[in-house]
Amino acid sequence: MSTRPRIAVHKFASCDGCQLAFLNLGELLLVLAAHVEIVHFAEAGPVNPEVPVDIAFVEGSITTREDLERIQRVRKNSDHLVTLGACATAGGLQALRNLASAREWSAAVYARPEYIASLDTSTAIARHVKVDFELWGCPVSSRQVLGAVRALLFGVGPLEERDKVCLECKRSNIVCVMVTRREPCMGPVTRTGCGALCPRFGRDCYGCYGPAEAANTESLSRRFEGLGLLPEQIARRFLGMNAAAPEFAEAAMRTRR
Numbered sequence: 163m164s165t166r167p168r169i170a171v172h173k174f175a176s177c178d179g180c181q182l183a184f185l186n187l188g189e190l191l192l193v194l195a196a197h198v199e200i201v202h203f204a205e206a207g208p209v210n211p212e213v214p215v216d217i218a219f220v221e222g223s224i225t226t227r228e229d230l231e232r233i234q235r236v237r238k239n240s241d242h243l244v245t246l247g248a249c250a251t252a253g254g255l256q257a258l259r260n261l262a263s264a265r266e267w268s269a270a271v272y273a274r275p276e277y278i279a280s281l282d283t284s285t286a287i288a289r290h291v292k293v294d295f296e297l298w299g300c301p302v303s304s305r306q307v308l309g310a311v312r313a314l315l316f317g318v319g320p321l322e323e324r325d326k327v328c329l330e331c332k333r334s335n336i337v338c339v340m341v342t343r344r345e346p347c348m349g350p351v352t353r354t355g356c357g358a359l360c361p362r363f364g365r366d367c368y369g370c371y372g373p374a375e376a377a378n379t380e381s382l383s384r385r386f387e388g389l390g391l392l393p394e395q396i397a398r399r400f401l402g403m404n405a406a407a408p409e410f411a412e413a414a415m416r417t418r419r
């Protein structure tokens with residue numbers, strides 16, 4: 163029997179994009195596999211969801227009754243539980259249903275909505291079980307995933323990136339799209355970790371890494387007003403894949419009041 167630490171990757175309601183951060187490791191995935199035993203990762207092959215593991219990565223949000231039970235089992239079987247990306251960490255884009263009537267939406271979309279057995283809400287994993295570390299992003303990057311695995315294998319907590327995307331722009335000498343092109347950039351309130359990917363290519367950040375530490379959403383909303391955005395347009399800037407993150411949800415509600 164292998165003595166290597168065991169890893170599992172579990173999927174809940176999500177698009178699978180964060181699991182691709184593992185697969186996109188390429189050759190590094192083979193290096194990783196030499197140091198750990200990947201016991202459950204349905205997208206990559208092994209399927210053993212009930213085996214106890216050292217680290218469980220969880221992608222996706224809780225949206226069904228079955229999810230509510232399964233996440234308890236995942237927690238019970240894991241020494242460390244790490245959320246992978248915006249769905250698992252904040253409820254994801256599908257958490258927009260929390261602001262509306264999920265039943266009305268189902269009735270509008272499906273011919274037989276009575277066959278849809280989902281909860282009225284989409285919620286983050288931390289709302290249901292203890293989470294040891296959260297990886298933000300939509301999707302997370304391979305660099306983040308590898309960094310978290312490495313830190314946990316060394317017995318330390320992974321480095322949490324809480325700075326704002328703006329700081330990454332400044333460090334990389336990226337020209338600010340809000341100042342030079344009047345784009346309503348979410349970088350001033352969004353946590354870093356992506357390498358300021360969007361501003362680097364001349365477009366505004368839309369907040370996919372979730373709220374940064376001490377995010378001043380009120381000030382940014384005023385700045386968006388100055389750029390000519392209407393209240394509903396400002397609210398929608400905050401209502402993306404991290405719509406249910408408290409800082410962004412609160413900012414959207416305040417703007418709509």
Ligand code: SF4
Pocket residue numbers: 327328329331332336337338339340341347348349350358361366367
């Ligand atoms: S482009 Fe966006 S993220 Fe970069 S400095 Fe300007 S406001 Fe901040």
Ligand code: SF4
Pocket residue numbers: 327352353356357358359360361366367368369370371372
């Ligand atoms: S710049 Fe913003 S929207 Fe673009 S990848 Fe980074 S956090 Fe996500």
